Amino acid sequence: MQAHTDAHTDAHTDKAGSTRDASRSVPQPATDAQAAVAGGATPATSPGTPAPTRSRRDHRIDALRGAALLMMFIDHIPQNLLNRFTMRNVGFADAAEVFVLLAGYASWLAYGRGFTKYGVLPTLQRLFKRCVQLYIGQTIMVMAYVFTVRGWRHFTPVSVDYLEPELAHGLGWIWRVMMFDALPSNLNIMPLYLVLLTGFPIFYLLMRVHRSLALLLSGALWMLVNMDPELNFPNWLDPDGWYFNPLAWQFLFALGLTASAQTQQRGRDFKRVPALAALCWVYLLFSAIQAFPWALWGLPDLRPFGNTLAPAKSWLSPLRLFDVMAIFYLVQSSEPARRWAAESWVGQELARVGRNSLEVFVVGTILDLYARLIFSTFGEGWVLQIAVNVVGLAILIGLASWLDRRRARARAAKPAAPPPVAVASSPTGG
Template sequence: MTDQSSTATLSRDVPARPGPQASPGDVADEAPGTTHTTEDGPPGSAPQPPSVRPRSSSRDHRIDAMRGAALLMMFVDHIPQNLLNRLTMRNVGFADAAEIFVLLAGYASWLAYGRGFARNGARDTVIRIARRCGKLYVAQTLMLLVSVFTIREWRRFSPVPVDFLEPELAHGVSDLWRVLLLDALPANLNILPLYMVLLGAFPLIYLLIRVSRFLALGLSAGLWLLINVDPTVNFPNWLDPDGWYFDPLAWQFLFVLGASAAIEAGRHGGDLPSYRWLKIAAALYLTFSLVEAFPWAQWGLPELRPFALPSPDKSTLAPLRLLDVMAIFYLVQSSSVARTLSHSRLGQALALAGRHSLEIFTAGTVLDLFGRLVFTTFGAGWPLQIVVNGVGLGLLFLVAQFYERRRVRQRAAAPGGGPAVEA
């Protein structure tokens, strides 16, 4: 999903001729993990001839694998009684899988649509973005309807806490229209609306980057900073007076950083530039984040936090969370070791899930609901822990395999063997 065409000359901050196309497939219907290069050198320099441009010899699966890992952690984290969530990102640092998800969405959206503007033109790309937003809305609506129906039916046989769905929706459907219009966002059903807003704003983001990538980053950072200073600036949410749990006006900065990272990686053979001092700084920060965020008491260990900082606010994407996810992303995307690991059996399994992230996220959200209902009704002992996690993760990989086989068949049937899935 990395279409591009010749249009007017791009800004020096935007690769004018991106590298190989990436395969279709994540939440943004784009191609995420493909190794990509660009013919542009440093800003202001002449394009380098192909013979001296760095190129990787194989596909880069790191983005797909990171996205797959984030999706599986979301499945685990959204079942509060799940003991497995003690091992996920949120217990070993300030950030969690949601930050990874949104950052990679920005990265992959540039590959899918930023380069698509240059290849296919504005009209075709905007249509593709609108079509993708429509798919996200359908997935959101499907998850909502399944949740409402399941909870109402389950309640016939066993009590269900109202916090499984907001009380206003748990006892009736008269206000369902508010959710369908995104005027009300229930808990655990709020990240796809965020992505719809960010993807819908992508044409504006693209225009700003085309003028100057650093101008776009500066304006985006300024808006993020404003929200952190005044968290009341948010989209309205009928179910929550504080607004959207993921404030789009703050989280857009992470999305724009992801898009900018895709541009930078495109100039360096698919890797972010490797600086030893920056890697050391990132590793030290992540060590600090681990010590501060780790649930020492939950594991029966002595408290080792040096500052005992309060949990940084997730709604506004607090600075500690932002630095955490950026440090992780930089270490992975600047590492040849991480590239090699993404080709391992585990890396390929995660990448398989990452290539079909909309389907995995939708299925995972529905399975989360059933997992919570099972634990609430029958207890959360070890036997059910094993069953819920084993069945849930197994089903998610079956979903990924199903859509991967379908993708392969569509590619084979497409003229010239090219991608048959809309990117």
């Protein structure tokens, strides 16, 4: 769930020697990757022209990802009253779609230029290192879930919903979980991201042949899965396969990659087309009305299609795909959204969370389990509701802030690179 200090962290680090911001809240000179994120990169100025004061870094991707991570923490606690206010209540898509799309966007910034800039082997090494980090994060979450539930049930009954029965006894499940042959509930988005990131070199090669060809093949596979949802990876815990079908969700990841590459090539934001923006708003309004839980709030049901329209999440149905793409376009073509993410306190706090997504996701997923166990053991009263949400969100935001400061100190401790030495040429040209 990305995330993580995953590809988005590498996306803001240039191995040529420039690094991302020393502080999330203090604009620094943009690296190549940062300039690529900044769709509206500041054009070069002519001699004598004052340099623009606005930071070239685009914080919108980080802020969106941070918001998605915090919403995933809230949504994964079924008893949490706060999950009535997350985006899944006002649209077909939810935080998972936002997370995967932005993971693709950031992955291009981290690795897309690497094959030509640093070489094939160094870039593949960076990809391998990131995949190892994701695998370690997944292992930590699985072990925390299994041993916590097994320990908790010695003191009070624990519903099987907290852990698949196959994982509740014995050790025969270990190799299946470690090989991704078995994906427990609420622990299935990290394997998806790992598979997508592993396939990045293949998509990159297709993009080198032709960018449209790569997207066309990816979209064709997505359409095939939507026509036959049984095309999926096997899951020992679920006969239907992976809940997040990688063969379908790879298209959303590919759209993020392509959008990032296009933004980098153009050197500016997506163009704001009024007609397209209006169409996006109309679709999001329809999505909000159709997806809103009217009965939960005791209101008349205003859904135009009632219960007949339920877009599938497992294979990423078109209605969910259009929803997240409409949100993405409106945000990435909005200058006010850029300023809000860069200048507001909320925007910068969300950006901190987004840029430390691996650690935040792992800790948030483990906190989800403890929150569910607390609610099931001690009740779901207002005191616990407030305590669980305040403490949980404070831990995640505080973790992101601490990681920022630690990395800033590590960068400050590194010796500065010596300035280039000018060599005077002799009168004879020697």
